[in-house]
Amino acid sequence: MTAKIEGRSRELLEQPNFCFVATLREDGTPHVTPVWVDADGDHVVLNSARGRAWPTNLERDPRVTLTIPNGENMYEYVTIRGRVAEMTEDGADAHIDALAKKYLGQDSYPFRTPDERRIVVRIAPEQVKLWGG
Amino acid sequence: MTAKIEGRSRELLEQPNFCFVATLREDGTPHVTPVWVDADGDHVVLNSARGRAWPTNLERDPRVTLTIPNGENMYEYVTIRGRVAEMTEDGADAHIDALAKKYLGQDSYPFRTPDERRIVVRIAPEQVKLWGG
Numbered sequence: 001m002t003a004k005i006e007g008r009s010r011e012l013l014e015q016p017n018f019c020f021v022a023t024l025r026e027d028g029t030p031h032v033t034p035v036w037v038d039a040d041g042d043h044v045v046l047n048s049a050r051g052r053a054w055p056t057n058l059e060r061d062p063r064v065t066l067t068i069p070n071g072e073n074m075y076e077y078v079t080i081r082g083r084v085a086e087m088t089e090d091g092a093d094a095h096i097d098a099l100a101k102k103y104l105g106q107d108s109y110p111f112r113t114p115d116e117r118r119i120v121v122r123i124a125p126e127q128v129k130l131w132g133g
Numbered sequence: 134m135t136a137k138i139e140g141r142s143r144e145l146l147e148q149p150n151f152c153f154v155a156t157l158r159e160d161g162t163p164h165v166t167p168v169w170v171d172a173d174g175d176h177v178v179l180n181s182a183r184g185r186a187w188p189t190n191l192e193r194d195p196r197v198t199l200t201i202p203n204g205e206n207m208y209e210y211v212t213i214r215g216r217v218a219e220m221t222e223d224g225a226d227a228h229i230d231a232l233a234k235k236y237l238g239q240d241s242y243p244f245r246t247p248d249e250r251r252i253v254v255r256i257a258p259e260q261v262k263l264w265g266g
Contacts (some may be wrong), residue, residue, distance in 0.1 A: 018207045020200060022155040022163035029196045029214065030155035030163045034207055063162045067153060074151045074167055075206065081162065 003125045005039055011079040012068050012130075013039040016103045020067045021046065023057035031057055033115055036099045037068060043085055044123040047096045049116040050089075058084050075132040085124040092118035136258045138172055142211040143199050145263075146172040149236045153200045154179065156190035164190055169232045170201060172254040174217055177256040180229045182221075182249040191217050197256055208265040225251035 005013060013019075019037035022030055033054055038045040044066060048055040058064060062084035069077035093109075096118050100109040112118075138146060141210040146152075152170035155163055166187055176197060181188040191197060197219035202210035226242075229251050233242040245251075 004189045018202070020153045020167075024157075024163055024167035028157070028161075030165075030198050032153050032163075032165050032198050033153035033212065034153075034200065034202055034210060048252055061240070065163050065165050067165045067167065069151070069167055071207065077167060079166065089175050 002042065003128045004042065005044070005078075005080070005125055005128055007101075007126055009130050010039060012070055012076070013037055013044065017068050017071045018103045019044075019046065020069075022055050022067070023054045025057060026060060026113065034039070036103050036131045037066070038095075038099060040122070042124070044080060044082065044125060045095070046121040046123065047092060047099055047118060048121060050094050050116055055087065055119060055121055058087065058121065060111045066123065073132075077131050079129045079131065080123070080125045081127040082125040084121060084125045086117055086122040089117055089119050092120045095120050134259045135175065136261045137175065138143065138177070138213070138258055138261055142261055142263050143172060144221075145203055145209070146170055146177065148203075150204045152179065153178075153202075154187050155198045155200070156187045157194045158190060159193060169236050170199070171228075171232060171235070173255070175257070176240050177213060177215065177258060178228070179254040179256065180225060180232055180251060181254060182251055188220065188252060188254055191220065191254065199256065206265075210264050212262045212264065213256070213258045214260040215256045215258040219255040220252055222250055222252055222259050225253045228253050230242060
């Protein structure tokens, strides 16, 4: 079961809106945190660093729900249910720079720490729903 | 284990910011949706209607995480882990009117439908964490 991200839903991902990533903690409780977001072909593309809470949750359980609100009108949002398709360090540094350009207008991600290992997290959407607007 | 919502965290709840409510679906996947929010003594107070997805999830499993970002600076947010303390229809209509005043500047909630039964959902915080800012 896969779903496409099209039309206004895709626009919300392409604009510099935040994505609220809901994952499952080890004890089964839900976790939710805001991150930058991007779309790439059929996937939602997120970026994090090894050891952070939400990608660690996704290594254990790949089921995820994303809510991306229009930052200028929070009554409009897209909700995406899906699963992790890929988590990789390949290309992750270039990808966080691209996100820094999108969100901060900077060519290079300014918050990098010497020991962090960035990862790209690709989510395969299974259901896409647009609300409000 | 209970936690207090104080200082800047409480300000984020008192200002008209949105709250991203993460709950568990029946199949165990995480769900997340934006709602209005309010604080009342030691509880986070939300409002919904019987039959909506997230309060139905909470009737089944009371474990919840809330993320409330500063709408003017999404890099600042408070995350609250907790459990449902109470779900009741008592006072729920007056409470949604108070939220309409806070968020829309209107004395009466304008989106009420004839058949909906509003509910107040009180969350007891177990962990409160302020990020960014």
